[in-house]
Amino acid sequence: MTNKEMTFIQHLAELRNILLRSVIAIFAIFIGIFPFANEVYGFIAAPIIKVLPQDTNIIAIGVISPFLTPLKMALIIAVYAAMPYLLYQIWSFIAPALYKYEKQMILPLVVSSTILFYAGLLFSFYIVFPVIFGFLSSVGPNIVDFTPDIQYYLDFVLKVSFAFGVAFEVPIATVLLIMFGITTVEKLKSNRPYVIIGAFVLGMLLTPPDIISQTLIAIPIWLLFEVGLIFAPLFKQNKQKTPDDEPFPNSSKASSGKESVSDGDDWSDDKMEAEMKKIDAEMEKLDKE
Numbered sequence: 001m002t003n004k005e006m007t008f009i010q011h012l013a014e015l016r017n018i019l020l021r022s023v024i025a026i027f028a029i030f031i032g033i034f035p036f037a038n039e040v041y042g043f044i045a046a047p048i049i050k051v052l053p054q055d056t057n058i059i060a061i062g063v064i065s066p067f068l069t070p071l072k073m074a075l076i077i078a079v080y081a082a083m084p085y086l087l088y089q090i091w092s093f094i095a096p097a098l099y100k101y102e103k104q105m106i107l108p109l110v111v112s113s114t115i116l117f118y119a120g121l122l123f124s125f126y127i128v129f130p131v132i133f134g135f136l137s138s139v140g141p142n143i144v145d146f147t148p149d150i151q152y153y154l155d156f157v158l159k160v161s162f163a164f165g166v167a168f169e170v171p172i173a174t175v176l177l178i179m180f181g182i183t184t185v186e187k188l189k190s191n192r193p194y195v196i197i198g199a200f201v202l203g204m205l206l207t208p209p210d211i212i213s214q215t216l217i218a219i220p221i222w223l224l225f226e227v228g229l230i231f232a233p234l235f236k237q238n239k240q241k242t243p244d245d246e247p248f249p250n251s252s253k254a255s256s257g258k259e260s261v262s263d264g265d266d267w268s269d270d271k272m273e274a275e276m277k278k279i280d281a282e283m284e285k286l287d288k289e
Contacts, residue, residue, distance in 0.1 A: 009282040018089045025085050030078035037070035041150075044073065044157060047129040048148060051137040060150045069150050076158055080121070084114050105179065113172045116224075120168030123220065124161040132160075132213050163206045167221050174228025185232055188225075196222050 033040065045058060052058070060066050079086075087110050095103060137146045177183050188195070196218075203218035 007282065009279060014093060018093050022082070022086050022089050025082045026075075026078050029081050030075055033074045033077055033081075034071070037074045040077065041070045041073055041154075044125075045153065047125065048133045048153060050130070051133045052146065056145075056147060058148050058150050058153055062149075062151060065149070065151050069154050073154055073158075083117065087114055109172055109175065113169055116168040116172065117165040120165035121161050123168070124164035128160070128164065128213060128216050129157070131216060135213065160206065164217065167202065167206070167217060168224060170221055170224040171228035171231065174225060175232045178232040185229055188229060195225055199225070 048058065060069075062068075091107065091110055095106075098106065140146055174188065178185060178188075199218040199221040200214060202221060203214035203216070206217055
């Protein structure tokens with residue numbers, strides 16, 4: 001990492017490179033998954049196939065659903081699989097602007113949030129879906145055949161699994177609220193009854209209307225909230241900063257603080273035009289390179 005302050009155009013160029021690398025990573029994983037898309041979809045459909053009547057499968061209502069649905073599934077799985085790399089790219093982009101103590105705290109949070117997201121996906125697939133589909137297959141009238149559509153099934157699985165992946169980020173949200181001084185451990189502990197009620201309300205919104213599936217998501221959310229309270233003191237923001245902690249040591253703000261304050265409030269048309277010409281010149285330079 002260089003200590004020089006990057007210009008606005010350089011930040012845009014770096015962001016463009018990060019987006020390009022992220023798209024290439026997702027596309028590479030997608031190319032590797034797509035030839036086996038049908039087999040992967042069969043694996044994902046296993047929870048509902050187990051509760052269907054014998055010699056019964058899910059159906060395809062749309063004409064091109066047998067092709068588009070596995071294609072969509074392969075793309076979503078590619079994004080999920082590339083999540084660690086995507087988070088690393090985000091981290092590499094924001095790291096130069098962070099203080100040293102913030103870098104030490106953010107990196108463990110990024111790693112733990114990735115693990116928790118995958119844990120939520122696995123929990124939904126192996127624990128929640130068998131319960132949900134078992135309930136749904138038993139509540140309909142006897143004269144109705146339970147044969148879900150291939151597209152609707154995938155949409156339901158993706159929405160619910162993603163909801164569980166996000167719900168498992170509760171410890172990270174708790175740590176961040178405390179780390180940035182928005183609230184305290186004592187306040188969260190005093191509001192624990194409201195958190196438990198909120199967990200069950202969230203479970204009611206994310207799952208079918210049965211007490212079993214609601215409990216399957218509410219209890220993990222509550223337990224993960226307690227885990228966040230346990231680890232939050234380890235990530236409390238350290239307000240003792242040294243000169244070496246500055247994210248941009250050679251920034252012009254550090255050498256001329258009063259001047260930057262006065263200039264920030266007095267942007268004339270001439271200064272704005274000069275700045276725009278400077279940006280255009282840098283863009284032309286980047287295009288030539």
